[in-house]
Amino acid sequence: MFTRFAGNFRQFMLRGNVFEFMVAFAIAGEFANFVRVIVENMLAPVIALGVRQSEVDALSFTVQDTVFHYGRVLTALTSFLLITAAVYAVVLIANHLAMRAHHAQPVDPTLRNCPDCLSEIPRRARRCAFCTAEVRPFLTERDPAAA
Numbered sequence: 001m002f003t004r005f006a007g008n009f010r011q012f013m014l015r016g017n018v019f020e021f022m023v024a025f026a027i028a029g030e031f032a033n034f035v036r037v038i039v040e041n042m043l044a045p046v047i048a049l050g051v052r053q054s055e056v057d058a059l060s061f062t063v064q065d066t067v068f069h070y071g072r073v074l075t076a077l078t079s080f081l082l083i084t085a086a087v088y089a090v091v092l093i094a095n096h097l098a099m100r101a102h103h104a105q106p107v108d109p110t111l112r113n114c115p116d117c118l119s120e121i122p123r124r125a126r127r128c129a130f131c132t133a134e135v136r137p138f139l140t141e142r143d144p145a146a147a
Helices: 002-014 016-050 070-103
Strands: 061-063 066-068 111-113 120-122
Antiparallel strands (some): 061 066
16 A cells, blocks of 8 residues: 555656646745845845944834834845745746747648637638538638649
8 A cells, every 4th residue: 555655656746747846946945045145145234224223133113112123024025025026027037938939839821710700620611610601712822722
């Protein structure tokens, strides 16, 4: 029983989508760590200079003996915005590449669309096979079937 489970689990783990998800998850974790380091060591000191404080994380205010560390929130918000912007850019690029690949598919020269139901029918058809509407055959000088 365990052998069958192990075999099925191995097959599941080696499936394309699961493996790609695991790789993407690992890369995203390392990217988030990279952005955190950039924010803490490059951007936070610049923000601290602007507010005349030694560290952004040290920014806080007190209400009735309760300390609110809004500097930590600013650091987390900056990290979140940078990661979100990077993910958005990756999604835009992926969508653009997908659209280019979709539009680059060659058109079959032996087919055309039915004017009534818009189904693909042969260019020389006189009647649509889907909606049975009569259509005029589409013959041109370049039509190889017309010769």
